[in-house]
Amino acid sequence: MSTTSHAAGSEHDSQGHHGFSHPMPVWQLLAVFAALIVLTALTVFQSKFDLGNLEVWLSLFIATVKASLVILFFMHMIHDKPLNVIVFMGSFIFVALFLGFVLMDAHGYKDVVEPQEAPPAATTP
Amino acid sequence: MSVVAKNAEASHAADAHEGDYLTHSRGFLSWALTLDHKRIGIMYLIGVMTSFLVGGILALMIRAELLTPTQLFLTNKQFNQVFTLHGAIMVFLFIIPSVPAALGNFLVPLMLGAKDVAFPRLNLCSFYLWVVGLIFFIACLLITGLDTGWTFYTPYSTTTEGPVAWATMGAFILGFSSIFTGLNFIVTINTMRPPGMTWFKMPLFLWATYSTAIIQVLATPVLGITLLLLTAERLFQIGIFDPRWNGDPVAFQHFFWFYSHPAVYIMILPAMGIISELMSVHSHKTIFGYTLIAYSSVAIALFGFLVWGHHMFTSGMADVTTIVFSALTFSVSIPSAIKVFNWLATMYKGTVQLTTPMCYALNFLFLFTIGGLTGLFLGALSADRHLHDTYFVVAHFHYVMMGGTLVAFVGGIFHWWPKMVGKMYNELWGQISCLFVFIGFNLTFLPQFVMGTRGMPRRYARYLPEFQDLHIMSSTGAFILGFGLFIALGVLIHSLMRGRKAPRNPWGGATLEWHCSSPPPHYNFASAPTVNEPYDYTPLAYHDEEHGWEYHQPNVRPTPSQSHPVIAKS
Amino acid sequence: MSATEVLDAPHHAEHGEHHHNPFQAHHFDDPEQQYDAGKLGIWLFLVTEVLFFSGMFCAYAMYRSLHPEVWEFSSRFLNPTLGAFNTGVLLFSSLTMAWGVRCAQLRQAKGLAICLTLTLGCASIFLGVKAIEYSHKWDLGLLPASMYTIQSTVTEHHEGISKWLVIFSIIPALCLAGFVGWWVWAWSNNKKAIADIAGPFAITAACYFLGVLFGMFFESGGDKEAHGPMAAVAHATVAHDSHEAHDEHATVGGSAGGHGTANAADASVDKPGGAGLFFSIYYCMTGVHALHIIGGMVVLAWLLVRATKNHFNEEYFGPVDYVGLYWHLVDLIWIYLFPLLYLIT
Structure with missing residues (x-):
């Protein structure tokens, strides 16, 4: 990353900045975009194989890699203040809390829930 | 901050002749389009007090109807509508914006410098989002027929007649109003502290507001999406919460309480912040355990996210979830108790003056402690099976919300009223109003604990005759309470017209808002104030001729610091 | 507020060559404090957005984990080609947005205007494709729970242009006509400043129809011959990739024939409380996301107007940066929506 910051830094000096703007170098933007497209193709490709339960986790993993690229580079998080990083990442802790408890509970009481529409004969054991 | 420090420039003491923020400019538009946080705070204050009046009248209607076990003047349907609107107006239009939006807007920048x-x-x-939300609620009031309770539980709310979509959209918009207020405060406190204002030199009210703002930003969006889905459910029957389509009503309750339990702390945390200020200033003694109170505010904000399930013990949650939530619920009482102990220790060996704000603060301490402790009964699974949806719950949350938040809010208004309007009020009548509130409140809600344990269910228009004595006590208390609050309102209105001019510092407070004139100038501080310890009262002395407190060594009085470029409007 | 500028002057005198920034608010000490405050503000706003969407992701996770078979059945009605295309479009718009922020920081007003136009255009293409997807599903009766049509009873296959597509296209068509007219007027009256705004707006509106064309091309997928009772289902599945479509077609065909266990499983989820619920969640998630796209387009248009007036420089690029962050978040949400909705086998 040292070359990156150097490149950004030199541009910034030549423009006489006050020190709080970090223009991203063009090559970095294009590289990130290319990586995102490749990952999209990869996720479409992997969906063609029946991987069972693994599939959703794999596609979520690829999506998370893509999201990380967008957050780090397009959203400039690598140049951002630590507070902003904590604020944004903190939101995911609360999302996890919310989803975790609700899912845990929904699976806990699912056996006592009666379906409203009677299941067809073929699926009843 | 280095840039700031370099801006040494002579002070333009221009605000001296441009008047205070109230007289700075005139005309309707100068208020309607103002960007001044103090004026916005005043507009909020008028708005929330009006909402409280409406919600209060609805409450008195409920209590009047319950004087007899049979119908007095409200049909069953009307009774349901009255308690629904009472709850919705009090929660969404009054309590949530009361302290943060009204007092918070006025005080946060002033206290921060x-x-x-x-x-x-x-x-x-x-x-203005709050005003739009208000319009939606007025529409509900006019259309009539909203009878879901303020919680909008499905599947009743998706099948009942009445303007449910209006109410949910109103609450949705009010949610965004609340989010923007919270977002503003977090950014203000993080990025706009003047030099010297470190985190641990901030008044505790700011810590409380900051913690509240965290909840507002994190929890309110979930309410937003819940209400949006509920509106879609009403309009298109999308079925996510509707068992007819295999939707899950318990999921609605999870979604709803993920916001609404933290919202309870949006209501009480800023009130605790007020009490921290009031206790210390009116005891003329440094707050006991500053750091603990500050951290406990943040702890309450974060713990508040872990306990929402205790509203749903009887809703059909899985057994294991109820146990987890019950255990977590007890944890949240620890930071609350820390605060109460610290307030008591602050008064110990202090010079307690029973001014009106202090009377309300003591009132808070008594009522909030009862409210908090009865919450522990409800957090216990076995007791909750019995007490759920009875008057015990009603009494519990009124002790916390009304005995806690409302009483602190009124105390806060009395405390900062001289600063807001520049007028003093009649102390004796203020104290009398507090006495009426105290007696009326306990008379209203103590009998409800008894009724609850004996099985009187909440939200019922009719009841068994054996409860009538207790209901009459409760209703009498409600009217005494209402009378006490009217006296308080009268005291404030009287002070506006006849009150003597308020000194800069009538109580001897050391936080920054007491450093500017009463009422404050348009830009708050002619120059950035020197930040001192917020609860150090030693350099203050009472001046008889000014009826207020001044720094007895002139050089300790905040001098213009060499930091900020001075802003003045020419 | 002009008086405040004068009073800020001493501060700026120190920096010598820089002219005073007219957009610095009076209550901030310097441009950096203003920028930092805005940045924290927008991150907090994004936090609220994340939690806002988390409600729908929670509903999604609940019903998918409880009823995986519903998801498997319903997902075949979504066209992954269109989804992947739209993903690419949004990713490209993120690239142009990030590039636009760079242009603003480097005072390249022209480059910023081009980047914003491209971003707006991509947003329009996205919406055009979505319009095709929505209208196609509505024709098939693939609607939220209460309005869901059981697919094994669908008999007619829609040909030609969907009426829903026409309804969706009214506003973009009006915008296109209006902006082109505005642009022609500005051009003929030699008002270059206005033409610089009207032109990109006209391009944006035109891009919607470009998206519709792309959508039609990918959605039709060459199975015009499909007719009959279950053609609708078959039609949707053919739009998947070919080898899978073969299996699915067999399944669906079996269902129409009325024998075998696979079709019975399908029948048990092909109902308002099954697939209907999937489409409720699908419309909620993609609909709210599309509303965010439209909201983003409004603020992008505002930025474009300001960019043509050359408002942004290395000291004042906050608004571009903030809108950029919002735009990337909308992209982020789609990055998750795409595999979660379109790529289930």
Whole structure:
């Protein structure tokens, strides 16, 4: 990353900045975009194989890699203040809390829930 | 901050002749389009007090109807509508914006030593969103027929007649108003502290507001999406919460309480912040355990996210979830108890003056402690099976919300009233109003604990005759309470017209808002104030001729610091 | 507020060559404090957005984990080609947005205007494709729970242009006509400043129809011959990739024939409380996301107007940066929506 910051830094000096703007170098933007497209193709490709339960986790993993690229580079998080990083990442802790408890509970009481529409004969054991 | 430090420039003491924020400019538009946080705070204050009046009248209607076990003047349907609107108006239009939006807007920049909040236009936008939300609720009031309770539980709310979609959209919009206020405060406190204002030199009210703002930003969006889905459910029957389509009503309750339990702390935390100020200033003694109170505010905000399930013990949650939530619920009582002990220790060996704000603060301490402790009964699974949806719950949350938040809010208004309007009020009548509130409140809600344990269910228009004595006690208390609050309102209105001019510092407070004149100038501080210890009262002395407190060594009085460029309007 | 500028002057005198920034608010000490405050503000706003969407992701996770078979059945009605295309479009718009922020920081007003136009255009293409997807599903009766049509009873296959597509296209068509007219007027009256705004707006509106064309091309997928009772289902599945479509077609065909266990499983989820619920969640998630796209387009248009007036420089690029962050978040949400909705086998 040292070359990156150097490149950004030199541009910034030549423009006489006050020190709080970090223009991203063009090559970095294009590289990130290319990586995102490749990952999209990869996720479409992997969906063609029946991987069972693994599939959703794999596609979520690829999506998370893509999201990380967008957050780090397009959203400039690598140049951002630590507070902003904590604020944004903190939101995911609360999302996890919310989803975790609700899912845990929904699976806990699912056996006592009666379906409203009677299941067809073929699926009843 | 190095840039700031370099801006040494002579002070333009121009605000001396431009008048205070109230007289700075005149005309309707100068208020309606103001970006001044103090004026927005005053507009919120008028708004929330009006909402409280409406919600209060509805409450008195409920209590009047319950004087007899049979119908007095409300049909069953009307009774359901009255308690629904009472709850919805009190929660969404009054308590949530009361302390943060009204007092918070006025005080946060002043206490911080900033010129304004970070985003003044967003602040005004947030006020108008509140007004739009209010219009939706007025529509509900006019259409009539909203009878879901303020919680909008499905599947009843998706099948009942009445303007449910209006109410949910109103609450949705009010949610955004609340989010923007919270966002503004977080950014203000993080980025606009003047030099010297470190985190641990901030008044505790700011810590409380900051913690509240965290909840507002994190929890309110979930309410937003819940109400949006509920509106879609009403309009298109999308079925996510509707068992007819295999939707899950318990999921609705999870979604709803993920916001609404933290919202309870949006209601009480700023009130605790007020009490921290009041206790210390009116005891003329440094707050006991500053750091603990500060951290406990943040702890309450974070613990508040872990306990929402205790509203749903009897809703059909899985057994294991109820046990987890019950255990977590007890944890949240620890930071609350820390605060109460610290307030008591603050008064110990202090010079307690029973001024009106202090009377209300003591009132808070008594009522909030009862409210908090009865919450522990409800957090216990076995007791909750019995007490759920009875008057015990009603009494519990009124002790916390009304005995806690409302009483602290009124105390806060009395405390900062001289600063807001520049007028003093009649102390004796203020104290009398507090006495009426205290007696009326306990007479209203103590019998409800008894009724609850004996099985009187909440939200019922008719009841068994054996409860009538207790209901009559409760209703009598409600009217005494209402009378006490009317006296308080009268005291404030009287002070506006006849009150003597308020000194800069009538109580001897050391936080920054007491350093500017009463009422404050348009830009708060002619120059950034020197930040001193917020609860150090030693350099203050009472001046008889001014009826207020002044720094007895002139050089300790905050001098213009060499830091900020001075802003003045020419 | 002009008086405040004068009073800020001493501060700026120190920086010598820089002219005073007219957009610095009076209550901030310097441009950096203003920028930092805005940045924290927008991150907090994004936090609220994340939690806002989390409600729908929670509903999604609940019903998918409880009823995986519903998801498997319903997902075949979504066209992954269109989804992947739209993902690419949004990713490209993120690239142009990030590039636009760079242009604003480097005072390249022209480059910023081009980047914003491209971003707006991509947003329009996205919406055009979505319009095709929505209208196609509505024709098939693939609607939220209460309005869901059981697919094994669908008999007619829609040909030609969907009426829903026409309804969706009214506003973009009006915008296109209006902006082109505005642009022609500005051009003929030699008002270059206005033409610089009207032109990109006209391009944006035109891009919607470009998206519709792309959508039609990918959605039709060459199975015009499909007719009959279950053609609708078959039609949707053919739009998947070919080898899978073969299996699915067999399944669906079996269902129409009325024998075998696979079709019975399908029948048990092909109902308002099954697939209907999937489409409720699908419309909620993609609909709210599309509303965010439209909201983003409004603020992008505002930025474009300001970019043509050359408002942004290395000291004042906050608004571009903030809108950029919002735009990337909308992209982020789609990055998750795409595999979660379109790529289930």
